[in-house]
Amino acid sequence: MLPSHYACTSCGERFEFAHREAVYYFNFDSAPIGSQVRGADLFAVPVRPGWCKSCATVCLVEDIAPVRAFADAYGTVRAGRAVEYPSATEFLDLQQAQDEIATYLRWRLGRRHPPRALCCGRTNYQLLDVAQPLIKHAECDFGVVEPRLLFPGPHNGPGPGVYSPANIRVYDSEGCLIGLLTWRPRNSETWDVALTEYPQTNEE
16 A cells, blocks of 8 residues: 655655556557557556655656566466455456456566656666665755555545546556556546657666
8 A cells, every 4th residue: 555645754845646546558569559548458557655766756666576476476366366466356257367467477577677666767766665764855954754644535436537637647568658548438448548758868
């Protein structure tokens, strides 16, 4: 579970996630994403919280386990049991679960780039969900950046993209930003896509 935000223990400055959702478009056939995409062709990005040293902010970082973890997950769903990683399958039927984890396994076998910070695509980050990290707040003498949790109440509605653009980031198989999911009709799983990419930089 991602923290709601991070905050400095001294001055209270908040560091918000610029976005909390991200999806992959696995272009196995090298076909570029178009102006529309089906929800069935999108897969949630497994993420961890991180501090991007290039952007000086909290961010989502791809959570890419070794191939063995994906193979084990595939074996587990084939045996009829649910998994949480790389995608939660508790509420999927057996065939859906097998198909979804098989897709993640296929992707993992072909993935070459190390996990990226999804704010900028770089690898200059520090993970925040491990035992040691205290990020010094550069603007304070004594403050460090720590997680904060808030628990919002239940929400009922048609979901993102109906009344306002969702702006959910879409990434290709190597973690490059390729678009934003913007609008979708109510009761539809077909999204409009605004093409975009990371700003050009020479820094990795």
